[in-house]
Amino acid sequence: MTARRRVGVMGGTFDPIHHGHLVAASEVLAWFDLDEVVFVPTGDPWQKAARAGRAVSPAEHRYLMTVIATAANPRFRVSRVDIDRNGPTYTIDTLRDLAAEMPDADLYFITGADALTNIFTWRDVEELFGLAHFVGCTRPGYEMDPAAIANIPSDRVSIVEIPALAISSTDCRERTERGEPIWYLVPDGVVQYVAKHRLYTSALEGDTA
Ligand SMILES: Nc1ncnc2c1ncn2[C@@H]1O[C@H](COP(=O)(O)OP(=O)(O)OP(=O)(O)O)[C@@H](O)[C@H]1O
Ligand SMILES: O=C(O)c1ccc[n+]([C@@H]2O[C@H](COP(=O)([O-])O)[C@@H](O)[C@H]2O)c1
Numbered sequence: 001m002t003a004r005r006r007v008g009v010m011g012g013t014f015d016p017i018h019h020g021h022l023v024a025a026s027e028v029l030a031w032f033d034l035d036e037v038v039f040v041p042t043g044d045p046w047q048k049a050a051r052a053g054r055a056v057s058p059a060e061h062r063y064l065m066t067v068i069a070t071a072a073n074p075r076f077r078v079s080r081v082d083i084d085r086n087g088p089t090y091t092i093d094t095l096r097d098l099a100a101e102m103p104d105a106d107l108y109f110i111t112g113a114d115a116l117t118n119i120f121t122w123r124d125v126e127e128l129f130g131l132a133h134f135v136g137c138t139r140p141g142y143e144m145d146p147a148a149i150a151n152i153p154s155d156r157v158s159i160v161e162i163p164a165l166a167i168s169s170t171d172c173r174e175r176t177e178r179g180e181p182i183w184y185l186v187p188d189g190v191v192q193y194v195a196k197h198r199l200y201t202s203a204l205e206g207d208t209a
Helices: 019-031 048-054 059-070 091-101 113-117 125-131 170-177 188-196
Strands: 004-010 036-041 076-078 103-112 133-137 157-160
Touching: 004 019, 004 091, 004 133, 019 036, 019 059, 019 103, 019 133, 019 157, 036 059, 036 091, 059 076, 059 188, 091 103, 103 113, 113 133
Parallel strands: 004 036, 004 103, 036 076, 103 133, 133 157
Antiparallel strands: none
16 A cells, blocks of 8 residues: 655745745744645635735736746645635635645645634634635744644644744835835745836836736
8 A cells, every 4th residue: 555645735926936935834834744745826815805905916826937937856746726726715725626636645725824823714614614724824924823723623623833034925025016126035936026026116117918
């Protein structure tokens, strides 16, 4: 009997992807001895759009930046399951699709402290825990409220402390808008992609992908 594979799933809007995301994925890969981490850019991140009151960048831009950022790591790959599905992006669909694609794999869904704390607002939350183990990574500026995750079955969730990187996509977008650098906050190729397509500069609105 062959051993089951261990696959990390890093879901995110990645607008843009930054080194906080990459370090979280790399740390969880090492901690849990994963075979690979699949990055899954959201299609329509329904909560983010509502909360931020802004349109997220076109999915193809976010997908391509994620491909560029992960290309050098042989254990990272990018999935289109969420951007190719119509309608709002729900993790329940992400995990069902990936489980169908990889029936030989145990899935580890990777989140930051902020996302994990909100998990009970996600669609079909109770069913999520049957599909994956949830890994919450520490994130500067966000406390992991034990009460918020107390109802997750204890064998289906882990908290890992990762090197603190106080980087957010919001800050990267705002810096770009102000004409400030994002070098070293995001991979070099992503800096160049953002400039080439004039993303996050409201005067120009950016390309459509
Ligand atoms: N610096 C970080 N450290 C640890 N986890 C992070 C960090 N930044 C993002 N994450 C986690 O990565 C996942 C995807 O994040 P997302 O793409 O929404 O980036 P973000 O920086 O939070 O974006 P925004 O600023 O636009 O809200 C989420 O689970 C989030 O908690
Ligand atoms: O399933 C849901 O209802 C749900 C609600 C909010 C966020 N998520 C997922 O959480 C991950 C991080 O989301 P975000 O919006 O912080 O980039 C991403 O994979 C989202 O699809 C999922």
